[in-house]
Amino acid sequence: MTTGCSKFEADLSALLDGELSPERAALARAHTDSCERCRAQLAQLARLDALLVGAPAPAIPASLRARLEARILAESASNTSVRGSVRARAPRLAWRGRAAGAAAAVAAGVTFYLAVASREPAPQQGEPSPVQIARPLGAPSPAVPQLAERGTATPERTYTPPAPVDLESVPDEDLDLAFELDTVEDFDVIANLELLELMLEAEAS
Amino acid sequence: MDAPDEDARLMLAFCAGDGTAFDALFRRWAAPLLRYLSRMLQDAAAAEELVQEVFLRVQGARERYEPQARFSTWLYRIATNLALNELRRPRRRETHASIDEPGGPVLAADGPAVEAALDARDLCARVEQELARLPERQRAALCLTAVEGLSYADVAAALEISEAAVKALVHRARATLVEHFSDVV
Numbered sequence: 001m002t003t004g005c006s007k008f009e010a011d012l013s014a015l016l017d018g019e020l021s022p023e024r025a026a027l028a029r030a031h032t033d034s035c036e037r038c039r040a041q042l043a044q045l046a047r048l049d050a051l052l053v054g055a056p057a058p059a060i061p062a063s064l065r066a067r068l069e070a071r072i073l074a075e076s077a078s079n080t081s082v083r084g085s086v087r088a089r090a091p092r093l094a095w096r097g098r099a100a101g102a103a104a105a106v107a108a109g110v111t112f113y114l115a116v117a118s119r120e121p122a123p124q125q126g127e128p129s130p131v132q133i134a135r136p137l138g139a140p141s142p143a144v145p146q147l148a149e150r151g152t153a154t155p156e157r158t159y160t161p162p163a164p165v166d167l168e169s170v171p172d173e174d175l176d177l178a179f180e181l182d183t184v185e186d187f188d189v190i191a192n193l194e195l196l197e198l199m200l201e202a203e204a205s
Numbered sequence: 206m207d208a209p210d211e212d213a214r215l216m217l218a219f220c221a222g223d224g225t226a227f228d229a230l231f232r233r234w235a236a237p238l239l240r241y242l243s244r245m246l247q248d249a250a251a252a253e254e255l256v257q258e259v260f261l262r263v264q265g266a267r268e269r270y271e272p273q274a275r276f277s278t279w280l281y282r283i284a285t286n287l288a289l290n291e292l293r294r295p296r297r298r299e300t301h302a303s304i305d306e307p308g309g310p311v312l313a314a315d316g317p318a319v320e321a322a323l324d325a326r327d328l329c330a331r332v333e334q335e336l337a338r339l340p341e342r343q344r345a346a347l348c349l350t351a352v353e354g355l356s357y358a359d360v361a362a363a364l365e366i367s368e369a370a371v372k373a374l375v376h377r378a379r380a381t382l383v384e385h386f387s388d389v390v
Binding site for chain 1: 228231235236237239240243249252253256257260261263265285314328329332333336347350351352356357368372373375376379381382386387389390
């Protein structure tokens with residue numbers, strides 16, 4: 001190897017990839033034309049690439065597309081249920097204590113609400129669907145006008161706990177967004193603050 | 206990007222609600238991605254999982270996709286990030302078998318043809334072994350450049366490094382492999 005060879009050593013690989021500027025490529029070619037060792041090295045690199053490209057690629061399994069389809073459907077279903085869930089995320093979250101406090105506040109409100117509502121007449125036929133504490137993020141607010149009409153109508157008193165969600169199946173983007181918002185744990189709590197306020201108002205009146 | 210490439214066009218069609226465009230993207234890219242990820246992970250089953258994961262990301266991006274870079278660069282960037290994350294997982298699976306395919310050529314004859322096939326298979330196995338020994342970024346840069354045909358600029362975008370760094374990684378990877386394969390190259 002001559003002194004000039006070391007200057008071109010790294011360029012040989014880039015020359016093979018067609019990544020040198022025209023000027024530098026011309027210099028490298030001129031060098032390999034005159035240097036047997038570098039010419040042999042360039043040929044060796046080319047044979048190595050042929051070896052890499054020539055190795056058989058793994059076959060696409062027939063089931064891969066179907067498995068992908070199943071995962072897309074599962075993710076879609078999971079996204080729907082995760083938006084309605086408070087509990088499932090709790091173990092992973094740093095603000096778990098705060099969220100638990102907020103959730104407890106809502107739970108207390110619910111208990112209180114149930115106590116208030118239990119003194120009221122039974123719902124009439126044709127009343128709106130039951131008020132649910134957990135609702136999907138982004139869904140319209142649940143109907144709660146009955147609270148302002150004490151003594152005339154009462155929503156059915158049901159609480160449906162959110163279904164547990166496998167956090168591993170939640171897309172990273174959703175988690176990232178939720179973490180950025182810093183509200184992931186409190187989606188449902190926040191969504192039901194309005195309900196809580198209405199309960200408290202109902203009690204005050 | 207003035208004239209989106211064919212893949213970007215398909216992706217935009219998928220974003221507009223054309224489900225067949227997603228199928229077309231899968232047909233075009235599943236095999237190259239599986240080849241790349243198999244080499245990165247040296248684990249066929251894990252590579253298949255990550256191919257699915259890449260397409261899940263593609264599927265999930267349909268509402269915000271903008272063809273700013275080449276589609277293939279974007280795709281390999283997703284694949285590379287997933288592969289590097291997988292390689293850094295503390296308890297990575299040790300299995301090296303595909304879920305569906307046993308792998309390797311099936312030999313149904315004997316004689317010189319079999320010997321040649323065995324030699325070829327041994328050589329392929331050696332290639333994979335030596336690739337696996339390379340540092341992961343060298344391996345990624347070399348595979349993306351020499352096998353998948355990406356430009357240094359695209360590899361730089363996929364690996365989130367400079368083009369000069371790509372040049373150095375590819376050079377080092379080739380130099381190492383040439384040393385190991387001096388008997389055959």
